[in-house]
Amino acid sequence: MREVTGEPAVVWGTAIVGYGAIAHQGSRVKQATWPVVAFAPRRTELVLYLNTELEAALFEALGPHRRGVGCLYVKQLADVDSTLLRRVIE
Secondary structure: OHHHHOOOEEEEOOOEEEEOOEEEOOOOOOOEEEOOEEEEEOOOOEEEEOOOOOOHHHHOOOOOOEEEOOEEEEOOHHHOOHHHHHHHHO
């Protein structure tokens, strides 16, 4: 993520590691700052925050994962295609 954004890692809150910052229009808050891309290790999976609606076609060959709006969830980073993951982050 650092290579893609050119930004250093910054801890957001207690568990999110983000790169870069953008103004984000939230549903509850008029405007907030949020990382351009970020990740958070959770108990059962790794969450990648990508700040965009994700095109389904990009993920067909990625490997085991699930998606949410702007998020990608993977159980094992080693199980996904790292080249394709980089393209998704870009």
